Amino acid sequence: MNIKEGTFSYEDYTASIHKSGRIGLSIALVMLLAAPFVFSLVTGASIQWDGFAKASIAVCIIYIPSCIVEYLIYVPLLGPGASYLAFITGNITNLKLPCAFNARETAGAEVGSKENEIVSTLSVATSSLVTMLVIFIGVLALIPLTPLLENPVLKPAFDNVIPALFGALGFQYFRKSLKLTAIPLVFMTALCVAVPSMTGSTSFLIIACGALAIGARYVFFRKGWISEVKR
Amino acid sequence: MSYLESANSLPLYLIVGVVLLFIAGLCLLFIVKSYRAGLAIGMDRKVLIKAVTSSASFTVLPSISILLGVIALAGSLGVPVAWLRLSVIGNLQYEATVAEMAAENMGTSLDSSLLTLDHLVTILAVMTFGIIWGCLLSIFTMKKYSSKLAIGRRSSAKGGGFASIAMTAMMIGLCSTFVGSYLSQALRTTTFVPFLTALVSALFMALFDALSRRRSLQFLDSFSLALSMLAGMIGSIIFTAGGIR
Incomplete structure (x- = not known):
């Protein structure tokens, strides 16, 4: 992709997204899978393989089919750039998907178009960064913030974030x-x-x-x- | 050193920090690539910036909800594990369910007084292994799958065809799933707050939508969803304080 010299090619952009996505996700996945082993090394703990096997079988029976279905559904809606990021950062149904749809509506982009692919990627990447930032700030301020966030008066507000999200989003789509x-x-x-x-x-x-x-x-x-x- | 002291030790924070820093870098790389590509295909800079600002404002409130999940899980798994798991892949529902399943399969439960560091690393391994499938599919099949779908070959100017209509229908289905479940709770039990919260949120969305049609209030468009959610959440506090369940 060479924009400065006016030789931009969308195909080159897509190829670079796939290359970065595949390499980035591979490295991130290795890091995530290595985390329990590194934690073990640091703390002197060891993974209980019997418990791991039993729990993993149960978890995989439930979650592999839903992962496959989600993958088949979400990729056409988000496009590859946003999908790579959505699958590594999670919270797809309750955050990334509505966020990308909202950005698409705002930009007036059509599904499957170049514009939608670009806006969705911007949206999911921004959303992922903001989530990481909010959690990071929250973790830093965990001790002073916990009493406020767990205040019984405010608790209903945080228990009802998803109803608030789908109420507002519902209005946009139901009409x-x-x-x-x-x-x-x-x-x-x-x-x-x-x-x-x-x-x-x-x-x-x-x-x-x-x-x-x-x-x-x-x-x-x-x-x-x-x-x-x-x- | 007690279980929670070890689970909250500095080296674990640093390991999580490195992993998340890498993923944040990947997000930044994609922002730069897609922003430059957007400009190159002739998209208005304002549209691209609006996509970023509206997504950022949209994300703040749900992120605080995810932060509450971190706080909830940190009580038994320590902050670093909860921080890592809720920042990547999965979601709170998945993480809490799978952590409990893993603990049960080791004959214990998510209680810091019962858990050991062996349990902790095993639970983290199960939580990670159980949710990698979407990532694996992306790494190995995304290029082929998305090229078959012809994503990005059209321009918005040509219209979205059935895909666009189907996506609108899909979103109606998605919203109906949640709103329908709140409505059924209100009809079946005495739990009205989720439905009323959704209703308040929808009413404010209608209000902001009408206001943002005025030229002087067009800026509201980027914040209407976040502000409507905030109104709904404030509504839920008022309903609960008023004795409504």
């Missing part, structure tokens, strides 16, 4: 098509009323509700019930 919104919203509400334990399985139900909304959108359009969902 685009109230007819379309009714389908997944009624489905989810009815399901959670009928099977209360489902309330705690939102990470799996996101995929079901998303698929339902996309399917409903297609059927509505075919039947001519809605002409176009506002973008």
Whole structure:
């Protein structure tokens, strides 16, 4: 990529993102996997392999399928640059995805476009840095800050960050098509009323509700019930 | 040295600091690359800066919520492990669940009076190993997968086609999942605060949306989501203080 000489090529940019992403994630992953061993060396502790194996099998049975599904869904929505960062920094559903969507809306970029790829990468990278910074400041100020953050008066506010996020975000998206919104919203509400334990399985139900909304959108359009969902 | 003293020792902070510094450097590298690419394809500098500022303001409040997760986990795992795990991959729900599963499989629980350093490093190993799959898929398949999806081959000027419409539908589904679960709680039990918080947040979003259409208040557009969330969170304090559950 050589912008200064006016020879910029988007293909070169994409290739450099893939190269940096693959090398960066590989190094980060090695560092993360090495952390328990380095901790062991420093503290003189040793990993209990029996407990590790038993727990890892249980964890992998639950989380490998969801990791694969998330990967297949999120990459088309975010683009590769943002996805590399989102998968290494985490908090995708509750932070990175809404954050990137918000930035995309603000920029007026279309999904799958160069502009969306660039805005999403900027958004996820900024969001990751801000999260790291907030946690870093919090860790530095952990002792003086803990009583404030754990104050019973303020506790409901922090317990309800996610409802506050999806209330505001819901307004942005629900108003685009109230007819379309009714389908997944009624489905989810009815399901959670009928099977209360489902309330705690939102990470799996996101995929079901998303698929339902996309399917409903297609059927509505075919039947001519809605002409176009506002973008 | 007690378990928590060892779990909170300076060398562990330094190890975590090095890992996070590397990941922060990667984020900065991607910001520079994508910002320069955006300018090169003719995007307005203001749009790119707005993407950065709106994302930063959007992230502050959820990050404080993640910080609370660090505080919650630090009680049993020490600050360095909680700091590392909640800054990379995963999320609070995953980390707390998996830490508990790992502790149970070793015949103990997430209680600092019962845990040993052997437990701690094993729990950290399980938490890390259980969530690496998205990263591995990214390293080995992202290039091929994204090229098949033809990401970045179109321009926004040409319209997004079905992908854009499907993404809007996907977001409606995502929001419906959460709002539906709060609504069902309000209908099924006497837990109204999450739904009312979402409602207040939505009402403020509508207000900021209307205000930001005025030329003099256009700046509100970048902060409307963060401010609406703040209004919803303040609402939750008022509802709880008023005896609503």
